[in-house]
Amino acid sequence: MKTTQRKWDMMTKEKRDKLVQAIMTYFKNERDLDMGIIAAEDTLDFFLDALGPEIYNKAVQDSKNTIKQSFDNMEIDLDLLFQK
Secondary structure: OOOOOOOOOOOOHHHHHHHHHHHHHHHHHHHOOOOOHHHHHHHHHHHHHHHHHHHHHHHHHHHHHHHHHHHHHHHHHHHHOOOO
């Protein structure tokens, strides 16, 4: 059986299955709605498509800020090594 390649396939099949199950459980418990696997997978894909780019960009920006802070700290440390 051929599997579908999704844009946001960054998680393992096990993790994806757990999230799909969590979506189904949420809708059953909170909305009294029996959601099937396909609908739960579509819901997960919708949220990954809608939120994925924003989360990704935030992670890249956080990484840039961390690296910049590390370089700033290293520059300070190196300046302290200058002999007077």
